[in-house]
Amino acid sequence: MELVRHTIGRYVQPTEAEWARILPCWREFVFSRGAVVSAVGRIEQNFYIVKSGVQRLSFPFDGKDICVGFAYNGSWSGEYASFVTRTPARFEVAAVTDSELLGIGYSDLQQLYSELGIMERFGRLILEELLAGRAAREVEQLSLSAEERYERLLKRSPQLLQLVPQKDIASYLRMTPETFSRLRRKRW
Amino acid sequence: MNTALMLDALADKVHRQRARAMEIANLPAEQLLHRPAPGAWNTLEVMEHINLSSSMYVRGLEAVFRRDAAKYRPNTAFKPGYLGNWFTQGLQPGADGGIRWKMRTLKHFDPARQHGASLESIGKFIELCNRLLALLEQAHHTDLNKMRVASSLGPIIRFKAGDALRFPVAHQERHFLQIERMLSLVK
Numbered sequence: 001m002e003l004v005r006h007t008i009g010r011y012v013q014p015t016e017a018e019w020a021r022i023l024p025c026w027r028e029f030v031f032s033r034g035a036v037v038s039a040v041g042r043i044e045q046n047f048y049i050v051k052s053g054v055q056r057l058s059f060p061f062d063g064k065d066i067c068v069g070f071a072y073n074g075s076w077s078g079e080y081a082s083f084v085t086r087t088p089a090r091f092e093v094a095a096v097t098d099s100e101l102l103g104i105g106y107s108d109l110q111q112l113y114s115e116l117g118i119m120e121r122f123g124r125l126i127l128e129e130l131l132a133g134r135a136a137r138e139v140e141q142l143s144l145s146a147e148e149r150y151e152r153l154l155k156r157s158p159q160l161l162q163l164v165p166q167k168d169i170a171s172y173l174r175m176t177p178e179t180f181s182r183l184r185r186k187r188w
Numbered sequence: 189m190n191t192a193l194m195l196d197a198l199a200d201k202v203h204r205q206r207a208r209a210m211e212i213a214n215l216p217a218e219q220l221l222h223r224p225a226p227g228a229w230n231t232l233e234v235m236e237h238i239n240l241s242s243s244m245y246v247r248g249l250e251a252v253f254r255r256d257a258a259k260y261r262p263n264t265a266f267k268p269g270y271l272g273n274w275f276t277q278g279l280q281p282g283a284d285g286g287i288r289w290k291m292r293t294l295k296h297f298d299p300a301r302q303h304g305a306s307l308e309s310i311g312k313f314i315e316l317c318n319r320l321l322a323l324l325e326q327a328h329h330t331d332l333n334k335m336r337v338a339s340s341l342g343p344i345i346r347f348k349a350g351d352a353l354r355f356p357v358a359h360q361e362r363h364f365l366q367i368e369r370m371l372s373l374v375k
Contacts, residue, residue, distance in 0.1 A: 028307075030217045032232045035304025051217075095304065098221040098230070 001026060004102055007049050007074065011125045012118050021116065025108040031055075031095040037078065038093040044082035046103035050075050053099025054163045058171070059091045067171035069137075070096070070160060077101055080130065096164050146175045150183050191266045191332060194350070198357045199324045205360055206317035209235070212367070213310040220307070222374045229299075231370055234363050236305035239312050240297045241340050242356040246319050248337035249352055253326055260331035267333060272351025275341065279358040281365060297340065320356070327353060 004026045005019065014022060029048070031037055037055055038044050048071075055077050057069040068091065071077035082089035083106060104112075112119040140149055150173055153160065161169065170180035212220070212231065220231045229237065268276070299305045332350035339345040339355070347355060 028217065030220055030232065030307040032221065032230055032236075032299070032305040034300050035306045037306075095306075100217045100221075 001102075003049060003051050003074075008122055012122045014116070014118050018116055018118060022112060022119065025104050025112060026102045027104075029101040029103050031099045031101070033095050033097050033099075035095045035099075036092060037095060037099075037101070038082070038089050038091075040090065040092045041088045042082075043086055044079040044089050046078055046101075046105055047080070047083055047109060048077040048101040048103045050077050051100040051102055053101075054096045054160070055093050055099055055101075056096045056164070056168055057091050057093055058168075065092070065171070067168045069172070070157070070164065070168075072157070072160070072163075076126070076130070078103070096168065141174070146173060146179060147183060149173050150180075189266055189268070191262075191264050191350070192328060194266055194354070195324050195327050198353055199321060201357050201361060202317050202320050202324065205364055206314055206321075208364065209310055209313050209317070212371070213307065213314075215371070219371060219374050222370060224370055224373055230305075231367050232305040232307065232309050233299045234367050234370075235313050236299035236302075236309040237297055238360050238363050239309060239316060240299065240302060241359060242316055242320070244340050245337060245347075245352045245356045246316060246323065249323050249349060250319070252335045252337055252349065253323065253330070256335050257326060257330040260334045262329050263331040263333060265333075266348075266350040268354070269348040269351050271345055272339075272347040272355065275339070275345075276351060276354045276358050279355070279362050281362060294340075320353075324353060 001023050004023060008014070008022065026049075028051075029037075029046070031053070033053075037048075040060060050071050050073050052073060055071045056067055057071065057079070058065040058067045060066075071093075077093060079089040079091050079093055081087075081091075086106070109123075113123055114120075140152060144152065153169070153173065166180060166184075167177050170177045173180065175183075212235075215231075223230045296302075299309075327349070330349075332353070333348055335349040336346045337349060337352040339347045339352070
């Protein structure tokens with residue numbers, strides 16, 4: 001639970017009494033690599049903080065899985081859109097490596113939002129962050145070349161290349177595995 | 189063999205496996221995720237493997253019991269089928285506690301090639317034990333020689349109901365030995 005405290009503490013500073021209310025709402029989840037964290041078509045029950053491991057967010061399209069993002073230590077995980085709208089998930093979240101997640105259920109989080117003003121503020125801040133991140137990625141997708149997007153990824157999350165299968169990274173960068181492998185060779 | 193003694197011995201094993209699973213569910217994640225070798229299964233994957241295999245027998249037995257169990261009078265003797273006995277014996281650890289046969293896992297029962305394993309796999313196993321225990325209870329009131337269930341070894345091999353109870357319990361026992369060995373590596 002140290003991680004929950006640390007992660008929320010990056011945004012807001014609850015009092016000890018508030019922490020005593022917040023922390024017990026979080027539970028530990030453990031997924032072995034390859035396990036589905038959230039399945040397409042099911043309503044996401046939890047909002048997660050990643051304690052360890054990498055998860056892939058992908059969506060099935062045209063018989064393929066298109067990878068749209070990764071979650072790793074300290075970041076959020078889960079199918080957020082489904083979680084907030086209470087509608088069936090369109091994305092799949094799967095553990096790429098063995099993963100430990102800390103999760104809070106929908107009703108618990110709503111309860112905390114309505115009881116504690118500071119938690120509502122926390123909710124607003126992460127939403128702003130998620131939205132800004134989404135916008136930045138959209139710009140990247142639309143304006144950068146495949147090579148530039150690869151450079152950007154290397155700089156931002158170099159550890160990802162060690163942990164995630166190349167085909168997922170290629171899919172994330174919207175290139176074929178062949179193009180990706182050519183790019184890599186060119187660099188080394 | 190005496191049916192009642194056999195069923196009681198099986199129920200006893202399942203009770204112990206279930207109790208142990210409840211303890212294992214509370215172990216730290218590092219222990220549950222520990223792999224003894226890079227490509228090897230961790231404890232959660234072994235649990236999910238058990239679930240994939242045992243649930244086949246549990247579902248098969250539930251269906252055949254529902255349909256036919258009431259038709260037969262209780263039989264105090266169970267005579268294992270040739271194949272059922274052979275495969276169940278083959279699962280038993282040797283006198284030294286070592287695994288006698290090495291077996292290759294069928295793709296169907298490999299969690300990595302199905303939906304993967306998680307902490308929930310342990311909860312599912314406990315649930316499966318409850319259903320097995322209910323079946324072991326019902327089994328006293330029918331004839332386990334008379335009904336047959338598809339085995340996990342392919343559609344051609346069908347086990348007598350009694351063997352379809354013995355096999356998954358022995359299979360679970362074998363994998364619990366594996367789990368204990370793995371857990372002892374990371375304390």
